[in-house]
Amino acid sequence: MGILAWILIGLIAGAIAKALMPGKDPGGIIVTMLIGIAGGLLGGWLGKVIFGVDSIDGFFDLSTWIAAIVGSLILLVVYRLVTGNRHSRA
Known part of the structure; x- marks a missing residue:
């Protein structure tokens, strides 16, 4: 499967x-x-x-869709952990 299909x-999967x-x-x-695109590639x-x-x-x-969704969930959790605290100080 090519890169365009994973995108x-x-x-x-991000949605x-x-x-x-x-x-x-x-x-x-x-x-x-x-994040969904990167998560699909990560998956x-x-x-x-x-x-x-x-x-x-x-x-x-x-299996393709599960891998993409799991990858997207991982990146979404990491993104929330990294940027969540920064916005709560404002």
Whole structure:
């Protein structure tokens, strides 16, 4: 699966991750989409490294989407931890 497919999956996975982790984010929709793209790529990379699968299985396979959503959730949590305290001081 190519990088463009992972970007598309990442956009959708970012929206799903945001729905699974509701709450106030320091960034807007653009930041959430960028986190989703990076999370999709992270999920694909982790799938290769941890499970030894080649770019997961395919665009429509459940494992691909789970990897992208998990990657997006990880990055969303890290983003909230890093930027959450900075905005609460203002």
